[in-house]
Amino acid sequence: METRPVKSFSRLMRKVALQLMLLFALILFISSVRAEAAASPVVKLTAEEQQWLDNHPGLKIGIRYTPPLVMTGEKGEGYRGVSIDYVERVEKLLGIRFNLVNYPTWQKLIDETKNRNVDILVTGTITLDRASFLNFTKPYLQLHNKIIVRKDIENVTLTMSELAGVKVVAVEGTAIYKFIERKYPEIKLVPVKDELTALESVSFGESYAAIMEISRASYLIEQQKITNLAIAGDAGYLYNFCFSSRNDWSELNSILSKALDAIPEKERKEINSKWLYDVTPSIFSSRKFWAGAGFVFVVTAIFLIVIWNIALRRKVARSTSVIRREVEQLELAESELRRLNRTLMVLGKSHELLMQFTEEISLYNAISKHLVDVGGYKSASVILVKAGGLSTVAGYCLNDSESAADIWLGPESRVSSGSGKAIESENIHIERSMEGLTESGGGDDTSSLAIPLWGEGRIIGALEIVSTGRDAFDKEEVSLLTELTENLAYTVVSIRLKDEHRAAEELVKKLSQAVEQSPVTIVITDREGCIEYVNPCFTKVTGYTFEEAVGKNPRVLKSGVQLPEFYKTLWDLITGGFEWHGEFCNKKKSGELYWESASISPVRNSDGEITHFIAVKEDITDQKKVFDELQRAKAEAEAATIAKSSFLANMSHEIRTPMNAVIGMLYLLQQTELSVNQKGYALKAEGAAKSLLKIINDILDFSKIEAGRLQMETIPFLLSEVLTKLTDIAPVTIGAKKVELLISASSEAPDFLI
Numbered sequence: 001m002e003t004r005p006v007k008s009f010s011r012l013m014r015k016v017a018l019q020l021m022l023l024f025a026l027i028l029f030i031s032s033v034r035a036e037a038a039a040s041p042v043v044k045l046t047a048e049e050q051q052w053l054d055n056h057p058g059l060k061i062g063i064r065y066t067p068p069l070v071m072t073g074e075k076g077e078g079y080r081g082v083s084i085d086y087v088e089r090v091e092k093l094l095g096i097r098f099n100l101v102n103y104p105t106w107q108k109l110i111d112e113t114k115n116r117n118v119d120i121l122v123t124g125t126i127t128l129d130r131a132s133f134l135n136f137t138k139p140y141l142q143l144h145n146k147i148i149v150r151k152d153i154e155n156v157t158l159t160m161s162e163l164a165g166v167k168v169v170a171v172e173g174t175a176i177y178k179f180i181e182r183k184y185p186e187i188k189l190v191p192v193k194d195e196l197t198a199l200e201s202v203s204f205g206e207s208y209a210a211i212m213e214i215s216r217a218s219y220l221i222e223q224q225k226i227t228n229l230a231i232a233g234d235a236g237y238l239y240n241f242c243f244s245s246r247n248d249w250s251e252l253n254s255i256l257s258k259a260l261d262a263i264p265e266k267e268r269k270e271i272n273s274k275w276l277y278d279v280t281p282s283i284f285s286s287r288k289f290w291a292g293a294g295f296v297f298v299v300t301a302i303f304l305i306v307i308w309n310i311a312l313r314r315k316v317a318r319s320t321s322v323i324r325r326e327v328e329q330l331e332l333a334e335s336e337l338r339r340l341n342r343t344l345m346v347l348g349k350s351h352e353l354l355m356q357f358t359e360e361i362s363l364y365n366a367i368s369k370h371l372v373d374v375g376g377y378k379s380a381s382v383i384l385v386k387a388g389g390l391s392t393v394a395g396y397c398l399n400d401s402e403s404a405a406d407i408w409l410g411p412e413s414r415v416s417s418g419s420g421k422a423i424e425s426e427n428i429h430i431e432r433s434m435e436g437l438t439e440s441g442g443g444d445d446t447s448s449l450a451i452p453l454w455g456e457g458r459i460i461g462a463l464e465i466v467s468t469g470r471d472a473f474d475k476e477e478v479s480l481l482t483e484l485t486e487n488l489a490y491t492v493v494s495i496r497l498k499d500e501h502r503a504a505e506e507l508v509k510k511l512s513q514a515v516e517q518s519p520v521t522i523v524i525t526d527r528e529g530c531i532e533y534v535n536p537c538f539t540k541v542t543g544y545t546f547e548e549a550v551g552k553n554p555r556v557l558k559s560g561v562q563l564p565e566f567y568k569t570l571w572d573l574i575t576g577g578f579e580w581h582g583e584f585c586n587k588k589k590s591g592e593l594y595w596e597s598a599s600i601s602p603v604r605n606s607d608g609e610i611t612h613f614i615a616v617k618e619d620i621t622d623q624k625k626v627f628d629e630l631q632r633a634k635a636e637a638e639a640a641t642i643a644k645s646s647f648l649a650n651m652s653h654e655i656r657t658p659m660n661a662v663i664g665m666l667y668l669l670q671q672t673e674l675s676v677n678q679k680g681y682a683l684k685a686e687g688a689a690k691s692l693l694k695i696i697n698d699i700l701d702f703s704k705i706e707a708g709r710l711q712m713e714t715i716p717f718l719l720s721e722v723l724t725k726l727t728d729i730a731p732v733t734i735g736a737k738k739v740e741l742l743i744s745a746s747s748e749a750p751d752f753l754i
Helices: 003-037 047-055 082-094 106-114 175-183 197-203 214-224 250-261 266-277 285-354 360-373 417-425 473-516 536-542 564-575 621-668 676-709 719-735
Strands: 060-065 099-104 120-125 134-136 142-149 166-170 186-192 208-215 229-246 379-386 389-399 404-405 431-436 446-455 458-468 521-526 529-532 580-587 593-604 609-621
Touching: 047 082, 047 250, 047 536, 060 106, 082 120, 082 229, 082 250, 082 266, 106 529, 134 250, 142 197, 142 214, 166 197, 175 186, 175 208, 175 229, 186 197, 197 208, 197 229, 208 214, 208 229, 229 250, 266 458, 285 360, 360 379, 360 389, 360 473, 360 536, 379 417, 389 417, 389 458, 417 431, 417 446, 446 473, 458 473, 521 536, 529 593, 564 580, 593 621, 621 676
Parallel strands: 060 099, 060 120, 166 186, 166 208
Antiparallel strands: 120 229, 134 229, 142 208, 142 229, 379 389, 379 458, 389 404, 431 446, 446 458, 521 529, 521 609, 580 593, 593 609
């Protein structure tokens, strides 16, 4: 009787289950269709926009290594990051491929964009100055800029105004750099090439703070394992990352905006969560939280310890002495084992470390860090001998407050007495039971070991190592660390020699370029006068190529204008160690003669012996031609002047003779009986004749001036008489011209003059 209802219920349940499964499958199908539709939205472009896109294939996107926005691919090929994912999504939506071009610095990327060598930027924010050459889409990502400082500063919370007067670093050319430069001029802003350099500057104590976008800072701090930095506050500047395109291509901005708008919000969140670190400060990073938690923990622990102590007091009393002895034995064994292991690890990896660095200070910092991190020493530092005395140039120490290795922050003048004694005595120096190395002024008993650094036969500094424990640094450990110091000194000398060699190569390169590009001819010969080098100007002037000139004697240019004695005097002078300056008339390969102004000097080696001769010569053919023409023109002018003076003297003499006769006849005429008018005419004629005679005398005086034989004389005269004669002569000269001559003399003017 009960079997049928059970079977009926069972069938009903199977039917309901089947319906539910079908319904669930239908829901899954609909969800997948919706997801596929959402993942592949359609970008609706106008016909003009699609035509423009087809006419501009291979659009160039300028990028810069900006983690986590743009990074190198995992296998060193291609690129990855937040911005790259957005670029790839836009490529898929538009059905095109962009051309990604990497630039070393942000400033270089901006300059190339201004010059229209880059079409699109994907890691730039919206600024007013960029609006002059770019169009912007809506931001696809917004990130804050933060103030990053060392953890050991007193005030861990800062504002931008509180950074006035301190050294702050930011990446040159970025929007945040220009924002600080404009809004906070009181901040000592220092430009750096990239974000990692900015973080290292703060971490090493070179700068007080760095200002940068928080996701980049978080990524680099995590990747580089920088443990001593913290976020101190907000910079008050938001990065609105968008696709920026050339403002002369308005169609491109419209196309990019439509493509970005087509990316669903869900996919945007997936891209952002894939690459961006959680940069929101956690309550667990708050010192107040840990202080409160610590207080509660301590109170609870004390309460539990008191109860536990009451219950186990008798048992602890019985086993204390046994445990103490065992602990002491274990500590001694552990200390010995740690010391041996520490020394072996330091030496085992130091050789590889010494080969990695080519810069001296970086090597010192690396060795100091190696001794602290691997060797477990309390601190290590390098002291160098400088002109002003001793100076600590690098170091690494164990920060007692955080139990972590941290870059040495002491001033350069901080030099311990142990290092000074080691350098002064040129021997290893050990000091025991040192105290007061922590910031609070106390600390455990410590020992310091100072080992001199030898380089190029002299003491160049010392390596100082500080270890916990009064009995640190036994004989074996000192011997091994001395070996490490010797290897360090050898590497330092090698680095310095390479630096000197590099500087010398740079100087030689500059001198070589100067000689090659010199506008004058340069010839270098050996002691016997055989040519070893000529510069390109030599070929340009003479026509002889470098290959044709090398190995020959400069006499191939000899023209024969100068006598053999001329060349013998020159050779005797330069072989005697003196310089020669003069002019040559040489012959080109074509046979054409040309003039050179030359300076020939001997070149000596370190022993003072003459090994080569160097000639610096300038083509002065044109100057010689101009000089010769000037000489000829001068001679012709002088001859013309002499002829002119001779002509004037002869003509004046020939005219004076008849003029004297005319004046004599006029005088005789006046001695006869004449009417008043006739007598006046005779006087006027005589005055005019004398004036003409005076002009002739002036011409003779001009000839004497040119000949240098004129003698000046001073004679008295009457001003009224001169004016009267002028009024007599002028009417005759003026004639029929409509000119009125008026002569007026002041009554105050003296009549008798000299």
